[in-house]
Amino acid sequence: MTDTEDHRRLIVAGTGIAGLTAAIYAARSNNDPLVLEGDEPGGQLTLTSEVENYPGFPEGISGPDLINEMKAQAEQFGSDLKHGVVENVDDSERPFRVELTNGDVYTCDAFIAASGASARTLGIPGEDDLMGYGVSTCATCDGAFFRGEDMLVVGGGDAAMEEAHFLTKFANKVYIAHRREEFRAEDYWIDKVQKKVESGEIEIMRNTEVLEMHGSPEDGVDHVTLARNDAGHPSEKLDDDETEVSDFDVGAVFIAIGHTPNTDYLEDTGVELDETGYIVAKGGKGGGQTATDVPGLFGAGDVVDYHYQQAVTAAGMGCKAAIDADDYLEDLPENEETEAAAEAADD
Ligand SMILES: Cc1cc2nc3c(=O)[nH]c(=O)nc-3n(C[C@H](O)[C@H](O)[C@H](O)COP(=O)(O)OP(=O)(O)OC[C@H]3O[C@@H](n4cnc5c(N)ncnc54)[C@H](O)[C@@H]3O)c2cc1C
Incomplete structure (x- = not known):
């Protein structure tokens, strides 16, 4: 174990709108999420000065302002937001082992990949x-x-x-x-x-x-x-x-030359990725589309959704992933034992 190795109940990769929504829900469900920001804190919305189609803001809101409000909301309920880029997730053991590019290592019981997709650009002057x-x-x-x-x-x-x-x-x-x-x-x-x-x-x-x-x-x-x-x-x-x-x-x-999903760190896991690297979601209760092939590892936002790629749809998936992760965590054997012990103590 390194100095920084630390166990968390839930880790969320990404502080775009999907990751922050997942963080708000997960924190309110007492899952104490560690939320890693990646290379682009706040995600794609920080690149736009005006968002006019996010419900609730009839006058529009700037992307950075919307993200800052969501960060404050996530932290208010106890989410732990930290700098950190996930380099690898090892799903061969439980808890998952999450390695960051700076050498830090965390373990966690559940993981939400909300690492988005980056629009490809031309790389030309101007x-x-x-x-x-x-x-x-x-x-x-x-x-x-x-x-x-x-x-x-x-x-x-x-x-x-x-x-x-x-x-x-x-x-x-x-x-x-x-x-x-x-x-x-x-x-x-x-x-x-x-x-x-x-x-x-x-x-x-x-x-x-x-x-x-x-x-x-x-x-x-x-x-x-x-x-x-x-x-x-x-x-x-x-x-x-x-x-x-x-x-x-x-x-x-x-x-409009395509997006590249940020999923390199999932390549060695059991999560199915399509030919362009998007997470292939496996449904879930009510058609949630956040479950993957790996129990306990969920996907949300543009990293799964190659079609809609909107703020409101990414937020919706972040919510669903946090609820799905909560269901999964509740059903873990050690949690069932803890709950049974708590109930026995109450009797
Ligand atoms: C210029 C522009 C304008 C837009 N305007 C609108 C709009 O007006 N309305 C609208 O609905 N949508 C808009 N969109 C689309 C919207 O921004 C996206 O659909 C939305 O941001 C997707 O959210 P997300 O959380 O899934 O991913 P992202 O916003 O892409 O966030 C991904 C997050 O994951 C992090 N990350 C990446 N890799 C790793 C890693 N290895 N480890 C840890 N973290 C990682 C990143 O740093 C980032 O924080 C716009 C997009 C762009 C580019």
């Missing part, structure tokens, strides 16, 4: 500076802020098609930039987008990549630099005479 100021990875969340603007969606999969289709509600016109000729998206989405192309609401730019984004946090996105080459992947062919580089005016850019 992107980081304008993220949250006209550049977004979530059309459902941010589309309404750019009503009447020309909008650019980057990507060629289902998410890009769905986001482009959704954005036609707000945009003057939606452009899709895809680096190849063919889309990876399912026919269903391609057909839906094609109808919008025919009505003039969407224009597709194939074999086109964004090289740079221009603008300022004060004024948002002004324009982007695009590269185009009929052979595809133009950014790899900038020296080619066939590659055209040009500026393109847009008011907002939505990057």
